[in-house]
Amino acid sequence: MTAPAHDFDADIIVVGAGPAGSCAAIAAARAGKSVVLVERGPFPGSKNMYGGVVYPRILDELIPSWWETMPVQRWVVKRSTMLLSDTGALNVDFRANAWGAPPYNGATAYRPDFDNWLANHAVEAGARLVCSTTVTGLLRDSTGRIQGVSTDRPDGDLRAPIVIACDGVNSFLAKESGLYPHTDASNFTLGVKETLALPKHVIDERFGVRDNQGVDIEILGGTSGVNGGGFIYTNLDTVALGVVLKLPKLAAQQKRPEQIIAELKRHPAVAPLIEGAEVKEYSAHVIPEAGLEMMPTMVADGMLVAGDAAALCLAAGIWLEGVNFAMASGMYAGQAAAEAITKNDVSSRGLSGYTDRLEKTFVLRDHKKLRKVPHLVLSDRVQHKYPAFVAGVVERVFRVDNPHPKPGVRRIVREERKKAGIGLLDLLRDGWTGMRGFG
Amino acid sequence: MTITVCIKWVLPNRDGDERFAGISLADQAALETGLRVAEALNESCTVITVGPAAAETSLRDALACGAHDVLRVDAPADTDSAETARALATYCEHSRLVVCGDYSSDRGSGSVPALVAARLGRGQALGLIDVQIVGETLSVVRRLDGGRRERLSVTGPAVLSVEGSVARLRRASLRATLSANDAIIDVVTNDASGAIRRTPEAAPLRPYRPRARVVPSPTGSSALDRVRQITDTSSSKGHGETVVLEPGDAANRILESLHTWGYVQES
Amino acid sequence: MSPTARIERDNAWPEISFEERIGTAEFRIHEKAHITVNGDSCRGCTTRECVVACPANLFVPTSDGGILFNYENCFECGTCYLVCNKEGAISWTYPEGGYGIVFHRT
Known part of the structure; x- marks a missing residue:
């Protein structure tokens, strides 16, 4: 490992030992740079919550055969999308048992376990991890160049030519450095969830899985009129059930988040899945939901932003991903920072290897391709009218109403569309946006 | 002559998960008291724990807070009070003052400090709710039954145990925390010989x-x-x-x- | 009894009060508050976004039109300052390192 230059404690400071920070630290330390990884929680993962599914394919590059050691709850082999009207539900299921065997696809995992495991890899790679330490700001020299961070510990200044901000959705560092032009509440959702305890065999029976097979259910509708969605994920002996709520809509009505969860739990399509379950842990966090629209500038002189801090979270209806974007962006940030140290140019130009990598890979390509989807999914029509419309159509298609003959499907669609108050032009427009958005 | 602080690293009983393990508030107060006394009397402060290798995290925390020396007596986490006291007494023999917390976070009997005092043949002042340093003397207040208090003056070699409210443990500096992470912790085997086995100096690890x-x-x-x-x-x-x-x-x-x-x- | 509690009892699973709910999470409480609220701004506020949106129910309206707040059971999520429409009414930082929410199974 090269010794950092004079007056510096390290080559690179990584703020936050979540998936982005730990991957940044692994990549930079493996490139031979000295890295300090600063975490404000008592251990990595202690401040972190999410819905519950991680897609670790990107770890093939950093931790070959990651699935052998990763702390997994269950491997997702069944994905469902549930459309809820007041009393009805349309369920679309897909099952792939192959996802339950190497090299796997997605897994449910607890973040205090997963993040801790990933941070241990950073320590093994040579990064120095310091926990229980909150970063309070950036250090700059007289010319304004970033020189490290200040922390809340005594004698707490830490100096390095590059800071990688992986400090999560509230990223005070990205805001302090002016990379976030504005913070608009409508770009954020609040995720609240309950970790519900049920015996393993009960989960296996109710969700139709066995051994360490798991289920991922995304829910549209069922959020009491607040734009958002719901989710149910199976862990080994708990079920994660939660809702994601658009902030301004949540604040503008009278139901509190836990009441909205309670109503989802009461829905006839959801209640039988979790009946008798005991709340083991209640948790909440804000999610950067607006994708490309809200992303900050990712690079400044001496600084990179990755993970949730860079709003790299994909909330596109059927795809809800964040940890994989965090890990990839972190890894690319770590690699670019190491290159910049090697060629002795830590300016934003010297660090541009980061944005190059983001542009070339799924990190920004997925976001660009799906740029219109987050807004469409959270729009009022998709949220409040379509679930009832679709459930109404399907209900009437399957209802046997003898002695009346079966009505034509086209007629049902027309009548249900009118009943739901959806204009034909709006339906066509949303359909077109959806087709193009999901392209 | 040193000040010795004895702490107990405890796994949470629910799932035995090391991430949630640590020392009690009383042990933290004992460490802070030991550090303050050492500073006031210009002595060095040694911190000892009897426990498994995972207990070294609490010794690293103690080093980061300013302990001069730390020592782990290798023993299983469920070592009983008498055995713990015997092991501690072996390594406290030459210290001027031994400071313990009055209970560990697994809420045992709180008997270890008394047993250590008995083994060392020292005076004891247990269950303290206040410790003040007056020159070379400690003025301490002890909780008695029925809300009564006893004020004692400690001069000679003694064993103290303190409640968690006596002192709030200082926050370790960033630099000390970083270097404590890399420190090599002395380990001794828990046998009667009392010989200190230094762990070999390890070369810095790298990938x-x-x-x-x-x-x-x-x-x-x-x-x-x-x-x-x-x-x-x-x-x-x-x-x-x-x-x-x-x-x-x-x-x-x-x-x-x-x-x-x-x-x-x-x- | 709150509406939530009634709903849950109707469905015959154990009733859970907000206190029990928040009691399932571990909070390591520091003596210093990491949230501060400017009472003057709150007295003029009619919308009270923080009161309904905070998942930890930390903001409580008082009879004199102000807002009473707690910081102890904070999830450190960021909802309150994001939804607040009064510039600078809620100032919010992370608690001191090692303190605050500690998740176990999230």
Whole structure:
């Protein structure tokens, strides 16, 4: 490992030992740079919550055969999308048992376990991890160049030519450095969830899985009129059930988040899945939901932003991903920072290897391709009218109403569309946006 | 003569998960008291724990807070009070003052401080709710039954136990925390001999990064010869060598080779 | 009884009060508050976004039109300052290192 230059404690400071920070630290330390990884929680993962599914394919590059050691709850082999009207539900299921065997696809995992495991890899790679330490700001020299961070510990200044901000959705560092032009509440959702305890065999029976097979259910509708969605994920002996709520809509009505969860739990399509379950842990966090629209500038002189801090979270209806974007962006940030140290140019130009990598890979390509989807999914029509419309159509298609003959499907669609108050032009427009958005 | 602080690292009983393990508030107060007394009397402060290797995290925290020396007596996490006291007493013999918390976070009987005092034949002041340093003397207040208090003055060698409210543990500086992470912790085996076994000085660990091997460019008149020279595996090309050396020389030779090949780095 | 509690009892699974709910999470409480609220701004506020949106129910309206707040059971999520429409009414930082919410199974 090269010794950092004079007056510096390290080559690179990584703020936050979540998936982005730990991957940044692994990549930079493996490139031979000295890295300090600063975490404000008592251990990595202690401040972190999410819905519950991680897609670790990107770890093939950093931790070959990651699935052998990763702390997994269950491997997702069944994905469902549930459309809820007041009393009805349309369920679309897909099952792939192959996802339950190497090299796997997605897994449910607890973040205090997963993040801790990933941070241990950073320590093994040579990064120095310091926990229980909150970063309070950036250090700059007289010319304004970033020189490290200040922390809340005594004698707490830490100096390095590059800071990688992986400090999560509230990223005070990205805001302090002016990379976030504005913070608009409508770009954020609040995720609240309950970790519900049920015996393993009960989960296996109710969700139709066995051994360490798991289920991922995304829910549209069922959020009491607040734009958002719901989710149910199976862990080994708990079920994660939660809702994601658009902030301004949540604040503008009278139901509190836990009441909205309670109503989802009461829905006839959801209640039988979790009946008798005991709340083991209640948790909440804000999610950067607006994708490309809200992303900050990712690079400044001496600084990179990755993970949730860079709003790299994909909330596109059927795809809800964040940890994989965090890990990839972190890894690319770590690699670019190491290159910049090697060629002795830590300016934003010297660090541009980061944005190059983001542009070339799924990190920004997925976001660009799906740029219109987050807004469409959270729009009022998709949220409040379509679930009832679709459930109404399907209900009437399957209802046997003898002695009346079966009505034509086209007629049902027309009548249900009118009943739901959806204009034909709006339906066509949303359909077109959806087709193009999901392209 | 030093000030010795005894702490107990405890796993949470629910799931035994080390991430949630730690020392009690009372032990934290004991550490802070020990550090303050050591500073006031210009003594050094040693922190001892009896426990498994995982307990070293709490010793690192103590080092970061300013302890001069730490020691772990290797023992299982469920070592009983009498055995713990025996082990502690062995290493507290020469200290001026022993400070303990009055309970561990697994809420045992709180008997260890008294047992240590008995073994050392020292005076004891247990269950303290206040400790003040007055010159060379400690003025302490002890909780008695029925809301009564007893004020004591501690001068000679003694064993104290303090409640969690006595002092709030200071926050370790960033630099001390970083260096405590890399510190080597002294470990002794829990037997009657009392011999301190220092853990060997470890070279800094780094990921495996072998040096690039220099392959000379092939010489030969035809392309086929040159390709053969690079790909031919029938001759040894000098790799692998048998040498017969004395053990000491052999060890040096192995180290030298490992260094040449890039497996170890000079510290 | 709150509407939530009634709903849950109707469905015959154990009733859970907000206190029990928040009691399932571990909070390591520091003596210093990491949230501060400017009472003057709150007295003029009619919308009270923080009161309904905070998942930890930390903001409580008082009879004199102000806002009473707690910081102890904070999830450190960021909802309150994001939804607040009064510039600077809620100032919010992370608690001191090692303190605050500690998740176990999230």
